[in-house]
């Protein structure tokens with residue numbers, strides 16, 4: 001890959017205007033609203049008194065799949081989402097205009113056999129008031145670009161989880177068509193829709209978007225620890241440790257650390273495989 005081109009790349013701030021339809025589509029992509037009699041989920045899928053999930057910060061104002069452009073020399077089919085972290089400074093409105101300032105913070109080589117981590121940083125502001133709403137860090141695993149060099153800042157490695165039984169467990173099913181709904185919120189990577197691309201990437205079928213699994217974990221935290229109030233979830237980190245297949249059940253296991261601090265992991269129940277690991281969140285209730 002062209003490390004120097006990636007290091008010096010400059011992306012203009014992006015203003016994204018979203019309406020209640022986008023906010024609802026994002027929530028539907030996370031499986032909200034499955035039970036028509038469960039009114040607790042209605043505020044996320046019905047425009048009466050609509051609430052925007054804090055994890056929508058992960059999605060808003062993303063510059064798109066620039067890594068597909070040939071001049072960067074990235075083997076884009078082999079890219080996997082590796083880590084995601086948001087810190088909220090304010091609350092996302094149910095609709096509005098947000099300005100995002102995005103940059104590649106660094107590349108961390110893991111060697112020719114393993115690949116490289118590409119670290120991204122995004123700051124979100126209300127486009128009108130300029131209020132700083134969120135800081136979002138994320139990492140992509142470039143499985144096809146190891147041994148080609150490093151630069152800049154890495155995300156600090158997250159600690160392992162405590163070795164004990166979880167305090168709470170929440171299971172959320174996904175649908176076989178979950179990725180096809182989720183992608184309409186903006187991540188059109190064919191890895192999640194086209195079986196031929198998925199096979200080239202080494203998978204038997206299209207896999208679920210990392211940010212869909214992340215949003216499902218957000219759902220579980222909001223319901224279990226935040227009274228379904230988005231403003232109460234102030235930060236969240238996940239590591240995507242293994243892919244999720246659409247249709248699997250996500251089992252979230254929570255370890256309470258007191259004072260609004262949580263560690264957690266998620267397991268694809270049918271395969272008993274840890275798909276989110278070393279995760280953490282902070283909340284108020």
Ligand SMILES: CCCCCCC[C@@H](O)CC(=O)SCCNC(=O)CCNC(=O)[C@H](O)C(C)(C)COP(=O)(O)OP(=O)(O)OC[C@H]1O[C@@H](n2cnc3c(N)ncnc32)[C@H](O)[C@@H]1OP(=O)(O)O
Pocket residue numbers: 064065066067079080081082083110114117139140141187189191207208209210211239240241242243244
């Ligand atoms: C530009 C804009 C582009 C937009 C792109 C959009 C992208 C999205 O569409 C793509 C997606 O959503 S992909 C779906 C979600 N992600 C996944 O399913 C990935 C799941 N993870 C894996 O499979 C493995 O972790 C895997 C394969 C990633 C690595 O696992 P292993 O090969 O077992 O790793 P291992 O050899 O054990 O470790 C190598 C070193 O890397 C570190 N590491 C491992 N997993 C990591 C992860 N997920 N995040 C960060 N670091 C990770 C290890 O600690 C190790 O480091 P060290 O050598 O320092 O010990």
